[in-house]
Amino acid sequence: MIFLPVRNFKEEDLAVIEARMHELAKKDYKIVGRQVPKDEARQLYKDNPFKLEIIDQIEGETVGIYRQGDFFDLCRGGHLDSIGKIKHFKLTGISGSYWRADREGTALQRITGVCFATKEELAAYLKHLEDVQTYDHRRLGKQLDLFSFNELSPGMPFFHHKGLIVYNKLIDYLRHLRGSDYQEIKTPQVVNESLWRTSGHYDNYKDHMYFTSVEDTSFCIKPMNCPGSILHYKEKPHSYRELPWRLAEFGFMHRFELSGVLHGLMRVRAFTMDDCHIYCTVEQIEQEVFRSLELAQKLYSKFGFNDIKLALSTRPAKYIGSEEVWDVATNALKQALEKNGKPFVIQEGEGAFYGPKIEIKIQDAMGREWQCGTVQVDFFMPKNFELEYVDSDQSRKTPVILHVAIYGSLERFFGIILEHFKGHLPFWLAPVQIRVMTITEQQDAYAAEVLQGLRDAGLRVERDLSSDQISAQIRRAQVEKIPWMVVIGQKEVDAKTLTLRHPDGKQEFGLTLEAFVARAQELNKY
């Protein structure tokens, strides 16, 4: 047992430990295990209360002990035969933890590391780790002046001017894709608690809900958009002719999360969901799911997310509704997936109790998977809220609701694409698309003219008004990851042309304003 000086491990200790590990590894000790009677093991660990606790909890009369050189540990086994094989490793961090993950228990430290079979694999992984850190969306959010957080409003982003442009563009783009086939609404955020009791949210979700009270009545700040959409549906009677009714809402919601789990835009307490509730008949499920999958894939591909993963979750052990309707709905989802043509997996029994669903995962440029999209069939809420439509034979029937989200949380999606693009947002989405720079103030008048021309064309353009050298201006635009730079010198003024400079240094000379605008507008198109 190692006795530590009375202080915590620090980052700089890792190098020392790592060096010692290399030393030991070179000795190539064999790893040898044996079963030891519990009493003998207790004797070995008589000064270590943690091991003693573990020994007590192991079933049977013996425990495994594995030895390498003069170090031994309790273990069930499954090891290399010698430690000399461990060559390409790296200690990656220290974190705090609690014994048995109990916050009241003893505080411990955990040192984590990774080990690969080859040097190349280790290097690739370390590069990945570095990228993840360099392109952490919280860091980019600050660097690019997109958003921030304040301890007075934990987990609730402040969108800066530039960040809000991106946020609004995400909304605008999905609105564009939806076209005239969807109706968008806006429902209240503060709604009587009784609604959330009917919807089941109160019973199942109240620990994540914010409550407020006026005139002796308890209200909840909405954690979901469905009940609001449903109240809108119930405002008037509906005919089968109106179905499918696709009711969308970019709903701003609040969900309480423990301070400890908040993480930039990825895990927040307030966010916007691109919710859509499709009220339809059971027969329409297939077609609507197919359309939703198409819409989702079209949207994702705009961000370069072409490699998506689809999973169908089917009826769980506990469910509502008849087996027959479940079969019809699950089959409809399967048909839609097959028609869609991309491979999908089936997650047997993993559906919600109120209906089967499809989950869509995207993969970012760093190879990480993110579940964003969901298409959820819902038999429960239509029943619970007694929704109806009048069918062609005048009978009253209950519609199905499909809950569809593509971005999922807009805030989280924003975080994902920031990291995915390493901050280099595509031209159509960039808050500042073009930065105009001049070499000397002789070019100011022409630059002002160019600026106005670009602005009139609906482009998001800024001027660098500093008196810095052009190289410093360029560097700044690169740091701010602005897609296009316009560099104006006397040559450009005389020829009434523009030089377009790309972030990678590539330059295009002699562009007319018209040609420049046409190119930009082409990139701006959805």
Next chain:
Amino acid sequence: MIFLPVRNFKEEDLAVIEARMHELAKKDYKIVGRQVPKDEARQLYKDNPFKLEIIDQIEGETVGIYRQGDFFDLCRGGHLDSIGKIKHFKLTGISGSYWRADREGTALQRITGVCFATKEELAAYLKHLEDVQTYDHRRLGKQLDLFSFNELSPGMPFFHHKGLIVYNKLIDYLRHLRGSDYQEIKTPQVVNESLWRTSGHYDNYKDHMYFTSVEDTSFCIKPMNCPGSILHYKEKPHSYRELPWRLAEFGFMHRFELSGVLHGLMRVRAFTMDDCHIYCTVEQIEQEVFRSLELAQKLYSKFGFNDIKLALSTRPAKYIGSEEVWDVATNALKQALEKNGKPFVIQEGEGAFYGPKIEIKIQDAMGREWQCGTVQVDFFMPKNFELEYVDSDQSRKTPVILHVAIYGSLERFFGIILEHFKGHLPFWLAPVQIRVMTITEQQDAYAAEVLQGLRDAGLRVERDLSSDQISAQIRRAQVEKIPWMVVIGQKEVDAKTLTLRHPDGKQEFGLTLEAFVARAQELNKY
């Protein structure tokens, strides 16, 4: 004293009372008053506890009694000399009230009426009343499928698809007018109570605030946007070069109002304010106020509100800051108003304790005035939040904040323009701009082509898909107040043209799709 049967007055009683009033008026009784000792008056009213209470509260030894025919009443006087002069009157309503406006007191009824000198004036007024009722925005909101309310979320509008289009257009139009001179942000809705204590809202406004609590911390749902804007300002140090910094936010806010005072979109508990906080120096106030007034007038004129009223409210008895700074700021507002050129009044001493302000009132088509715009100078919050900028001489100074709102509440402005336009929203703002109709299904293919052409041109267009007669289709579009109708018969199909029908019945024949689109896009421009 009149003894009523034991029932309340109803609407239908008004006609009976009115008829009797006309009868009595014809008798042309003289109205004669005299002072009566209180004891005598008490004797006269010995069975009327209300009058006895009034008599007790009148100072002096006598009270006034006025008589007309056999009716007399307590009165201080100031009357016509005879009732025959009262000819052009109308009883306009019955409402409930409480004795001494005390909710615990005796319930009474109030009958209201109006009287004019001439028949014409009365008629004009009654027409106005009818208009106000017919074009009540709550009624239009329902008729045009724009918004609704639900008792589960009192005072918080549900924007329907069509209403949300209008709401979003209002935002888009102001964004357009602001251009690149403003920065728009989005700050959290739920913020730590401590912020609202610093801002002074907690002390002065807490009865109108919604509170919520998590992790043993009290948070408020924002009733104002200023503190959020200020936190953003404080994120980084500022140089005088950055000022004026115009930080706008379409902030969604919650303010508690008693159920009893809620009134459609005009008085709500949740609304969006087109807030702008301009951080500037004292020297910049005049120019910024001038620009804000210009912006406001440009915006209002788009809705036909050209007749605006401006009022400058100056230093009240209780104020913060030095007299000198007040004088400079008040003078700056005055200069800006004078440069603006429209007449304005001065409301001496009516400014807020933290700074002078300008109020802007608009007048609607029914002659009613609405205060929408405000430009408020604020010395208080910059001090309270210790805001700073570094001046050209490197000294740290406190900026001034100008709070500017033009729409005020977007929801309320929506209500105002709905009534102002009597539901006929202008083309650029109408949720459905064009309805395409066909005479028989022979024209369906061409109609689909036209619909797609108009949609591709970015116009908001719908098809009437019913099999109703064309006259019924036209009637429906008129009821829905759709600005343009396109009527397609076989003649139009053969000639590949369109007929444009206006709501007033005027028709234009033989338009090509291109000419039609060009006209529509012209109207669509800001």
